[in-house]
Amino acid sequence: MxxxxxxxxxxxxxxxxxxxxxxxxxxxxxxxxxxxxxxxxxxxxxxxxxxxxxxxxxxxxxxxxxxxxxxxxxxxAVPMHGRTMHAVDGSLSLQPYGRDPSQCINSVxxxxxxxxxxxxxxxxxxxxxxxxxxxxxxxxxxxxxxxxxxxxxxxxxxxxxxxxxxxxxxxxxxxxxxxxxxxxxxQNWLEHGFKELVIPAGADGAFAMEKNALHIWPRHSYMMIALPNADGSFTCTLFWPFKGESSFEAIKTEGDLMRFFTKNFPDAVPLMPTLPKDYFENPVGALVTxxxxxxxxxxxxxxxxxxxxxxxxxxxxxxxxxxxxxxxxxxxxxxxxxxxxxxxxxxxxxxxxxxxxxxxxxxxxxIEMRDNTGTRRFLWRKKLERVLHRIFPKWYIPLYSMATFTRMPYTRAISRAKTQDRVVIACAISAVVIGAATVWQWVMR
Ligand SMILES: Cc1cc2nc3c(=O)[nH]c(=O)nc-3n(C[C@H](O)[C@H](O)[C@H](O)COP(=O)(O)OP(=O)(O)OC[C@H]3O[C@@H](n4cnc5c(N)ncnc54)[C@H](O)[C@@H]3O)c2cc1C
CATH class of the missing domain: 3.50.50.60 (FAD/NAD(P)-binding domain)
Structure with a gap:
């Protein structure tokens, strides 16, 4: 045959x-x-x-x-164990991605x-x-x-x-x-575009910021992120609206650029010696679904x-x-x-x-990265997720971990995360009710 x-x-x-x-x-x-x-x-x-x-x-x-x-x-690759958030006042907060350093994402x-x-x-x-x-x-x-x-x-x-x-x-x-x-x-275009900028390596290829982290400067309607490269530099990406008062369109001169960066990313500016050149030479990219x-x-x-x-x-x-x-x-x-x-x-x-x-x-x-990652509510929620995951590692797995560290189908991960959240909310409400009832009984005794 x-x-x-x-x-x-x-x-x-x-x-x-x-x-x-x-x-x-x-x-x-x-x-x-x-x-x-x-x-x-x-x-x-x-x-x-x-x-x-x-x-x-x-x-x-x-x-x-x-x-x-x-x-x-x-x-x-450079492993990134968590997100480092940069507030406008220069303070930093680190959120680990996983339950231990083996759960990391890799900058390649x-x-x-x-x-x-x-x-x-x-x-x-x-x-x-x-x-x-x-x-x-x-x-x-x-x-x-x-x-x-x-x-x-x-x-x-x-x-x-x-x-x-x-x-x-x-x-x-x-x-x-x-x-x-x-x-x-x-196809759906985002109103935000992106531009790549650079934080170069220091002397002898030293990293200018924490090496094993993804850095985020969340600023509500826009944000900048930076991923480490193996040569000690970071590639920054500014996600910003194309048009409007605060937008790519609004930056016409080096003065405009430096005013915007000094006001909004003050801790990054000293690390970006080639900022004006990078900004005006690099194109604005568009993002589509x-x-x-x-x-x-x-x-x-x-x-x-x-x-x-x-x-x-x-x-x-x-x-x-x-x-x-x-x-x-x-x-x-x-x-x-x-x-x-x-x-x-x-x-x-x-x-x-x-x-x-x-x-x-x-x-x-x-929306979560630019609006919420810097807020106290978000930081507490992430802490609670980590604690629950540590106590009940098989039952409670944060959505980010399911999407990033497993091959669980994305749809199943999303519905499981919703169920987990409902159970946590129900437990929290029950705990408050039981607590209040106990106090009430004690007062009435
Ligand atoms: C700013 C930004 C950051 C990102 N960060 C991440 C990230 O951190 N993690 C992640 O997982 N994903 C990330 N992505 C998404 C990721 O880049 C894409 O999902 C990935 O590149 C898709 O790979 P692909 O091979 O399918 O398509 P592409 O990378 O687009 O490759 C298509 C290839 O086809 C070639 N080509 C195009 N047209 C033709 C043609 N007519 N004839 C012959 N060849 C052609 C192109 O030259 C190219 O080599 C990011 C995307 C953007 C825009």
Whole structure:
């Protein structure tokens, strides 16, 4: 009996999700061609992009672990054990992320992570990487991928049995899917944009602030955060409205900038010697939530990562969710062999509602981070969560911990957190009632 012909895969996008998917398919022996818009970052020059560093946590690490890459990536990471809040008066408060230092998130360089993944994908004989190749369109039913070379302008068409779309929030493959009846799509822009700034390393690569923390300057309608880099510097990201009295639009001169920073981030200013240059040279990025469905078409096309579901970055889960998509696809490959229709359908079924819930969580967490993290009420709530988690480690797990340190589906984590909170409130009310009744009885005796 003739053996079944192995499908040929084209992956559009050699970013983080795309190069991890190439490793998964390459390790299973499939023939894969990856077409990436940008040049080969292994040849030098990591391009500017969405963010210089990323917080990588359990779901992302598990996605890397399946193809043996977790340790190589974590070797370059800076662990962050908690959030350090910077008040306007310069006072600091630290909130640990987990119950002990092993529960941390990891600051990794986006460029270094992508290089590690591309190098790993390139070790598989059946995987070929092609750079400076822009996908301009796709024939979903026919399997044709239309490409334009970014340097020569040359156009060509390649054929694939299966197309994996990992070309990010503005995916060309998803765009082709959007023209099909039954494909749903929405995009919502945030009123806030973001700009990256730098706190450089001190002498001998010393960190200018606590190294193993994610730093936050919560200022109600806006905020700045900083993640450590392995070279001793911090990458700061200012999240601020595009327009309005206090906004990117309002800063016209170096004087405007320094007045704003000195008033609102006084402890950061002395650590940012290149602030004016960084501010006026770096672009303002935009933040979008993209939802789409279904993420697949028969056994021909699958959307992964931001191409399927871009989310705002405030839960630090974007690429973790992208890597978990790839991991779930891998787990479905184990279950369904080469039945790609089943694999895609099941990957979508398992992931879709969860990533939608994550998108809402990320939007909500922006309000929490900028408005609440500095308040006493928030600090007490976090303390109470930690105490309850320590006393009842199996029963009470804070939502952040479930999302960040486990692979519990996001929807289940959210409903479990609601139940936990209801029980805690009911216990607190009962304790107050019983206490009041006891005092009343004692007084009446
Ligand atoms: C400011 C900011 C901070 C963030 N911080 C975090 C964080 O701390 N933790 C976290 O988990 N997530 C974070 N994220 C989210 C994370 O960056 C994304 O979820 C992640 O980059 C998605 O990876 P991806 O590979 O799916 O898409 P992308 O990273 O967008 O990669 C898509 C790739 O496809 C290529 N491409 C695009 N179009 C084409 C085309 N037409 N043809 C060929 N190739 C194409 C691109 O060049 C790119 O290489 C952050 C995002 C932002 C904006």
């Amino acid at each position: 003739a053996s079944k012909k192995q499908p040929h895969f084209v992956i559009v996008g050699g970013g983080l999700s795309g190069s991890l998917a190439a490793c998964y398919l390459g390790s299973a022996g499939y023939r894969v061609d990856v077409y990436e818009l940008r040049g080969d970052m292994r040849a030098g020059g990591i391009p500017g992009g969405k963010s210089i560093n990323l917080a990588l946590s359990h779901r992302g690490i598990e996605g890397l672990r399946r193809v043996g890459l977790a340790d190589a990536v974590l070797a370059h 360089s986006r460029g270094q992570l992508n290089i590690t993944l591309l190098e790993a994908a390139d070790t598989y004989d059946s995987v070929s990487l092609h750079f400076n190749e822009k996908c301009t369109d796709v024939d979903i039913d026919g399997g044709d991928v239309f490409l334009e070379h970014m340097k020569t302008g040359e156009t060509r068409t390649v054929h694939a049995d299966i197309i994996i779309s990992a070309d990010g929030a503005f995916s060309a493959v998803r765009h082709a899917m959007q023209r099909r009846v039954g494909f749903n799509y929405s 993209v939802r789409s469905s279904p993420w697949y078409h028969e056994d021909k096309v699958l959307l992964l990562g931001d191409a399927a579901h871009a989310i705002v970055p405030f839960y630090g889960q974007g690429i973790n969710a992208g890597f978990e998509d790839v991991l779930v696809m891998g787990e479905c490959m184990d279950r369904f062999g080469d039945d790609w229709g089943r694999i895609f359908e099941e990957t979508h079924r398992i992931r879709k509602d969860n990533v939608d819930a994550l998108a809402d969580l990320a939007l909500h967490n922006f």
